[in-house]
Amino acid sequence: MADAQARPLAFITGASSGIGQALAARFHAAGYDLALVARRTAEVEAWATAQALDANRWRVYGADVAVTDSIVAAGAACIAQQGVPDVVIANAGISIGIDTAQRTDLDVMARLLAVNNVGLAATFHPFVAAMAARGSGRLVGIASVSAIRGLPGHGAYCASKAGVVAYCESLRGELRASGVKVVTLLPGYVDTPLTRGNRYPMPFLLAPEAFAERAFRSIEAGSSYRVIPWQMGLVAKLLRLLPNPLFDRLFQGRGRKRREGEQ
Structure with a gap:
């Protein structure tokens, strides 16, 4: 128990694949205990076992980030079983193209915002007061470079990630005097299941492990805002x-993000 208390703890959502798994591996290698959150808990457990992660240093919590009570309960369970984390990474997110002319896509957008925005705030919620009382901690929001400018066919995703940036900026100001850092990370293109179906070029594509290494350094430094890669x-x-006219002309005819159900 003394060893566990001495080790820092990272709480990571979206841990069943891609960036979430790469971050989990990097934080484990750095000596952190892990609280891993996903809907597909069996996949996370199988991955952690296959990676030969120390079984005494990780736990898996089942939660649906789109359901506020579900992710809040996972946070409460983490505090009860492992303590207040040193780092909370709200990584879970979905990426789906929409066409506003299609009624069904409005429901897709509502679900995307529920995960990418409300789910992010709900991920942080159980830990804010406890971290502030302790006077330390890092809350990490995973946004996207897509937050910086809206792209055709990406309306819901770009809007949600711009919302992540604005929300984290607001939260950073609220917690400034508490000792709790809010870190906003904006990944570029990372080779994950979310990006492999994209129908357009992906410059400066990073392996998940390369992203995780740079993200880890930014989180440890308490960086307020970082695009990875910087290019x-x-x-x-x-x-x-x-x-605007030049931007619109430049992106006219560009491949759009796939809508739900598109092959």
């Missing part, structure tokens, strides 16, 4: 500066 941040900021 995508530069590209996005340049696009933000383009006059």
Whole structure:
């Protein structure tokens, strides 16, 4: 028990694949205990066992981030079983294209916002007061470089990730005097199941492990805002500066993110 109390703890949602798993592996390698959250708990347990992670240093919590009471309960269970985390990473998210002319896509957008925005706030909720009382901790929101400029066919996803940036900025100000850091990470293109179906070029594509290494360093440093890789941040900021007519012309005809059910 003394060893467990001495080790830091990372709470990570979306731990069943992609960025979530890569972050879990990186934090474990750095000596953290893990609280791993996913709907598909069996997959997380199988992955952790296959990676030969120390069985005494991780627990899996089943939760649906789209359901507020579900993810809040997972946070409460983590505190009861493992204590207040040092790092909370709200990584769970979905990425689906929409067409506003289609009625069914409005429901898709509602579900996407429930996961990417409300789910992120609900992930942080159980830990805010406890971290503030302790005077330390890091709350990490995973946004996207897509937050910087809206792209055709990506309306729901871009809106949700812009919302992550704005929400984390607000929360950072609220917690500034508490000792709790709020870190906003904006991944560019990372090779995960979410991106493999994209129908457009993905410059500066990173392996999940490469992203996790850079993200880990940013989280440890308590960076308030970081685009990974930095080259995508530069590209996005340049696009933000383009006059609207030029930007619209440049992206006319670009492949759109797949809508739900599209092959």
